[in-house]
Amino acid sequence: MSHEEAIPNEWLNGEGTDLARRLGQGGLVLSPEPGKRKALLRYLFQALRKVNTRVRLVDTHGWHQGAFVMPSGLVLGGSSERIHAVCDGGPALQNECSGSLEGWQEGVARYAVGNPHLAFGICTAFAGPLLDLIRPDGGGGFNLQGFSSKGKSTVLEVAASVWGRPDPLPTWRATGNGLEGIAASRNDGFLVLDELGQVDPKEAGQVAYMLANGSSKARGNRDGGTRPMKKWRLIFLSSGEQGLEDKLAEDGKRAKAGQEVRVPDIPCPEHGMFECAHAFPTMGALAEHLKREARSHYGHAAQAFLLELCQAFSEDFPVRDQLRQREAHWLEGVLQPGFDAQVRRVAGRFALVAVAGDLATRMGILPWPEGEAFSAVRISFQAWFEKRGFSGASEIHRGIESLLAFLDRHGLSRFDLWGEADSKVINRAGTRKRAEGIEGFDYYLTPEGWKEACGGTDPKAVAKACAAKGLLDPGHAGRSAQSVSIPGHGKARCYVIRAIARAQHESIDAA
Numbered sequence: 250m251s252h253e254e255a256i257p258n259e260w261l262n263g264e265g266t267d268l269a270r271r272l273g274q275g276g277l278v279l280s281p282e283p284g285k286r287k288a289l290l291r292y293l294f295q296a297l298r299k300v301n302t303r304v305r306l307v308d309t310h311g312w313h314q315g316a317f318v319m320p321s322g323l324v325l326g327g328s329s330e331r332i333h334a335v336c337d338g339g340p341a342l343q344n345e346c347s348g349s350l351e352g353w354q355e356g357v358a359r360y361a362v363g364n365p366h367l368a369f370g371i372c373t374a375f376a377g378p379l380l381d382l383i384r385p386d387g388g389g390g391f392n393l394q395g396f397s398s399k400g401k402s403t404v405l406e407v408a409a410s411v412w413g414r415p416d417p418l419p420t421w422r423a424t425g426n427g428l429e430g431i432a433a434s435r436n437d438g439f440l441v442l443d444e445l446g447q448v449d450p451k452e453a454g455q456v457a458y459m460l461a462n463g464s465s466k467a468r469g470n471r472d473g474g475t476r477p478m479k480k481w482r483l484i485f486l487s488s489g490e491q492g493l494e495d496k497l498a499e500d501g502k503r504a505k506a507g508q509e510v511r512v513p514d515i516p517c518p519e520h521g522m523f524e525c526a527h528a529f530p531t532m533g534a535l536a537e538h539l540k541r542e543a544r545s546h547y548g549h550a551a552q553a554f555l556l557e558l559c560q561a562f563s564e565d566f567p568v569r570d571q572l573r574q575r576e577a578h579w580l581e582g583v584l585q586p587g588f589d590a591q592v593r594r595v596a597g598r599f600a601l602v603a604v605a606g607d608l609a610t611r612m613g614i615l616p617w618p619e620g621e622a623f624s625a626v627r628i629s630f631q632a633w634f635e636k637r638g639f640s641g642a643s644e645i646h647r648g649i650e651s652l653l654a655f656l657d658r659h660g661l662s663r664f665d666l667w668g669e670a671d672s673k674v675i676n677r678a679g680t681r682k683r684a685e686g687i688e689g690f691d692y693y694l695t696p697e698g699w700k701e702a703c704g705g706t707d708p709k710a711v712a713k714a715c716a717a718k719g720l721l722d723p724g725h726a727g728r729s730a731q732s733v734s735i736p737g738h739g740k741a742r743c744y745v746i747r748a749i750a751r752a753q754h755e756s757i758d759a760a
């Protein structure tokens with residue numbers, strides 16, 4: 250029986266130990282007599298001169314020029330040179346195929362028409378391979394958030410079936426080293442993670458950060474050196490009854506703006522992930538059908554998609570420009586001029602998903618009408634955006650919220666009344682003055698009071714944003730603070746929030 254084994258060039262130069270070990274693992278029995286290993290080396294060395302085929306060994310998954318190394322190590326495409334993958338693998342990394350592409354299209358994918366949340370999930374599965382082509386720093390995830398038995402895991406299974414066997418779904422609990430290995434094997438690809446609710450909040454934050462940031466922790470090895478870090482860039486789709494933000498709040502932490510940008514929460518509608526049952530009697534029956542079919546037909550869609558992309562690679566790649574144009578087109582439909590960079594970054598990831606679904610439709614892999622992918626992703630984006638509730642930077646938004654809450658909480662107790670300087674006020678944060686023409690108080694915050702009220706957000710940035718919104722009375726020459734003579738306190742620098750400005754701000758917010 251013949252075996253094929255790719256050997257790194259450097260192994261032919263040393264003592265032949267690595268070579269003998271590898272061939273031994275493959276079944277070669279080599280006599281222990283000295284000289285035998287040398288003879289083997291000599292033999293191979295001579296044979297090499299007669300063979301002019303070479304293969305390139307690669308030890309990472311994903312794109313290698315025009316070839317793609319699948320999670321299982323299978324290499325797709327690559328016409329200019331033969332590529333052989335020698336990546337770490339494991340049982341979790343198998344991505345087998347089952348059934349057929351047509352079976353998947355008929356039994357699974359076509360039901361996403363008219364079901365935008367399901368369509369969005371499917372589109373995310375195609376987005377990873379496009380990262381390298383059009384959005385190298387766009388890796389990260391999405392979390393589908395909704396109540397129990399609403400079809401979240403069903404959507405995850407369907408999305409996972411694009412790449413391989415969908416059950417059992419990996420969960421957030423498969424954390425630590427195991428997850429790092431899985432993530433590395435999905436480089437340029439796709440990962441699903443079910444059951445956010447079951448993981449410890451501390452861990453959830455770390456995992457979200459690790460997955461989206463694309464590298465493992467550096468660890469020491471036995472020889473005192475450091476093992477090379479695993480690296481990846483991928484798109485992941487998670488689900489849970491909670492949002493990631495709520496999850497982190499369990500630990501008494503707020504989601505950092507960075508985490509929100511990396512893993513936006515997409516709320517699923519109260520009635521569930523499906524809008525249209527097609528010919529099924531109930532949404533539940535559709536969900537059960539989808540799970541069953543996705544477990545019979547899987548793995549073909551990603552391969553078909555990648556093979557087409559590999560092909561496009563070899564033809565000087567006009568595809569890249571086309572994809573960028575499509576991406577810009579999708580973004581035009583959702584972004585408005587004043588939107589903050591954080592919103593734009595999240596929108597960019599949604600755009601990648603839209604373009605991926607659109608491309609898979611054009612390739613005939615997704616049996617959907619034109620425009621289905623774009624509109625499905627727009628609906629998911631809007632669900633995220635509405636839940637977020639504002640178009641600015643989230644830290645600043647929180648800073649303003651914190652400031653207003655501070656005034657509500659301490660407005661009476663920590664601000665003495667104008668004209669009645671009161672040394673009994675403990676921890677004075679400023680002075681309040683009865684507003685003219687409106688009920689309530691105008692607040693004059695001391696710089697320390699202002700800083701505290703901002704609750705950890707950069708006080709200068711909050712002041713700037715408040716001034717831009719008309720909430721803060723501006724000082725001279727564009728300064729945020731102004732110099733005011735306060736009876737009993739003398740002239741002092743303070744930040745002024747007037748009752749009228751606050752009322753206007755709140756009426757705009759409510760609109």
Ligand SMILES: Nc1ncnc2c1ncn2[C@@H]1O[C@H](COP(=O)(O)OP(=O)(O)OP(=O)(O)O)[C@@H](O)[C@H]1O
Pocket residue numbers: 395396397398399400401402403404489490520521522523532533534536537
């Ligand atoms: N939209 C829906 N409307 C009604 N029933 C549904 C819906 N989606 C799923 N189901 C039913 O719930 C079952 C479980 O679906 P699924 O595993 O997708 O739910 P889930 O949202 O992940 O729930 P959990 O949060 O408990 O994990 C399905 O087998 C089906 O019977």
Ligand SMILES: [Mg+2]
Pocket residue numbers: 401402403443444
């Ligand atoms: Mg579930």
